Each structure stands twice: as C-alpha cells, then as structure tokens.
Amino acid sequence: MDGKIGGKMEHYFSKNPGVKSNKKTFEYQFRGETILFNYDHGVFSMGKGDRGSELLIHTFIDKNPCLKDQEILDLGTGYGFIGVILKKTYPHINLTMSDINSRAVELAKENIEQNSLTATVLQSDGFEHISKSFHYILLNPPIRVGKEKVYQLLNSCHQHLLSGGELWLVVRVKQGAKSMGKYLQSFFKGVETVEREAGYHIIKATK
C-alpha cells in the first residue's frame, strides 16, 4: 500500500508516487466471471480487493439490482476495483472514476481497458477537475489523509450529487464510522447504515 523512498514513507494518496513501480496482475472472481486487475506499489491495496471495498460494492449491487443511464462516480478509485465491478455489473451506466494519484489513474485506465469496458477516468484532487453532478457516488474514504480532509471531501460529494442522489461509503467502526454518520446527518436529508460486517459499516447518505 505504501512504500519507502529515500528513507521517507510515501502514502497511497501521493499525487505522483516516487516509489519504484512493480506492476503485477491479480484475477478476481465475480459472479462466475474473471476480472483482471493490474496493481502496483504506491497505490492502495496490494494484490487483492480491499475487504471494505468488497463489502461496499457487494452491498450496493444487492440493494440496486438494476441501474441504467445513471451518472455514477467512483471517487478515489485507486486501481479501479469498485469502478470496474460497477461497469461490469451495469454496462449502461455513465461511469466516472477519479483519483488524486497519477499511478492509480493509469492503472484504473488499464483495468477498464483490459476488461473490455468503458469509463471516464481522470486525475483530480477531490472535485477539482469534475464539474458534473451524479446520481450515485461510491467512496472508500482515504482515512489516512486525516479527518478534516475526509470531511471536506464528504461535503464536496454532497455538492456534486443531484437532488435525491446517494453517497455510499464504507468506514470501519474503529476509524470513526459512528461520528462520520452523525456528521453526514448534519447536511444530508437521510443517513442510513445499510450493512454492518466484521467491523465495517456501509453508510448510505441521501441528498
């Protein structure tokens, strides 16, 4: 997930990771199909889907069996785990995937292409380069950037949702799921914990 360069720790949310690349591929089985994911040093989650992200995407799909034409954002996409599974499940959605990390963005583009999918994949710090509004935003938040920045990101998500739009989040109880839920209640119309498993909460916040 992180790497050491010149004695300093580098985090997965660096804009331009300096840690040496060591790109590899893993296979992920999803509903009887094999999805290929390239991953690399300097990008979140090495060699397998993150457990929280898996719970988020599986819960989202279970609760939304049929989506078409909706605008969906996979914010902080990393190498594209959530976005690729979304597009595989709902071929007709308009999918945007974004990350602050240039290496993550390149991997997400590769993973969309190598699984014969299409999406808009772009580098953006939050919504810096994203002007449109969405029906759904999915986020496994970058807890390591600190509470203030994560909360700013949640605020920006609210601004970039259409009326009635939904923000879907995964957060661990030990990383402040309950206080994050309370914070979201201060500006979202409805906030619900739709799933709880192994210390993870899936929160749905409706605008």
Ligand SMILES: C[S@@+](CC[C@H](N)C(=O)[O-])C[C@H]1O[C@@H](n2cnc3c(N)ncnc32)[C@H](O)[C@@H]1O
């Ligand atoms: C916990 S990881 C989740 C990655 C991916 N969605 C997954 O499930 O494997 C959070 C991601 O948010 C990205 N990130 C951090 N700060 C960001 C920001 N300000 N704007 C966009 N992405 C950011 C990180 O680079 C990282 O890829």
